[in-house]
Amino acid sequence: MTYTSTLLRLLDERGYIHQLTDAEGLDKLANAQVVPGYIGFDATAPSLHVGSLVQIMLLRRLQQAGHKPVVLMGGGTTRIGDPTGRDESRKMLSDATIDANIASIRTVFERYLTFGDGPTDAVMVNNHDWLGQLGYIELLQEVGTHFTVNRMLTFDSVKLRLDREQPMTFLEFNYMILQGYDFRHLEKHMGVRLQMGGSDQWGNIVNGIELARRMDGVEVFGVTTPLLTTADGAKMGKTAAGAVWLNEDALPSYDFWQYWRNADDRDVGKFLRLFTDLPLDEIARLEALEGSEINQAKVVLANEITRLCRGEEAAKAAESTAAATFAGGGLGENLPVLTLPPEGISVVDALVAIGFAASKGEAKRLIAGGGARLDGNAVTNEALHIAGGIEQRLSSGKKKHGILRPV
């Protein structure tokens, strides 16, 4: 259908919409009032990673369209663990850890959203504040009567586990109830009318909608985003080195920038639409670039996303480091640095110390395979000793570079 509201048009043309519970109703509502909408985030780590970036951008779009973003931190649900991720990763975290995680995650949101008290200002809430109060009997009476086990068993998050003969604890089984309760709580106490999330959250969202209708007779809405994978089918945001974290102290900005710079050709347009604020006609021009010219678009992509997430300076520094390192063959300031002692160091130790190899054996294999370079020249002798005193460039493969700097 064609949307009339700014919100849905914006989401639609930039590729955020996978499923919508009631397109017409939401379109109407978005035209009529400021719609508070929320997305839930996990607080298991001190940083979110690129996999959550679509949702973060979605809240940003909501605000851009003149509505109110509500960031729900799962301080309470983190104590349970979402079964949707299907591995029983129920590492119980202490309250202090969870609170610290939330504080850390908030710093990233502050780059993407404007927080405050105004009608369209973003707010952050923690579901521990209400879930923590909830008594078991009370929950069963109030909420439990609205769920049938028959129906709960049909949800993908449950069915998948059962089909794969993976264990699912009762604790996890209850997760969807609590999520549904979150939506209803926010609807009742903050007037939230919309929940968004990844396509895997569809079931949870629908539960909340149903609960709000049954308990309060209020119609609320749900939107899910398509499951984002890279063109070669991998989940977004995980690389060999680990997750691509959004917080700067979890991943250096240069590496963050490089992640986007190395995007698959086929993903460039999609990423530009989802993760940057560039106008659509500009994006159309960039994604039409062919052959090696598409690299220009990738630089823009990396710059824009890094700028949003890490700030203008970080983006500029990463770009110039990359330019100096790759195009100039020289050294950029932003590369990892290893202090070179006066007496020098063995290549193997240097590779391990700077983080290009996890063990000495791995470093040796790297050298044996011809992947280690010193100032651009392949290291052929694994016993090589690097002399101290001179600044040199140490590389693993063509992309990972570091500086060996004399004391």
Place this chain on the structure above:
RNA sequence: GGACAGGUGGCCGAGUGGUUAAAGGCAGCAGACUGUAAAUCUGCCCGCGCAAGCGUACGCUAGUUCGAAUCUAGCCCUGUCCA
């Protein structure tokens, strides 16, 4: 509580007494080709050691054996069915 099946390296999955640091696949790393892309081909892929070698590893613990991922016992965990 009972019967049966199962627990192998990041994941999937072979392997039923030595030749098994453990087939194969995926993921990952590197090389070639390129455009810091994809695809393809090649090499690598537990740790320590220059090396011979050593140390760890097949749910946990104890055993049998010259020798065990492979056999035995107990325990833990999971699934299916029964009560």
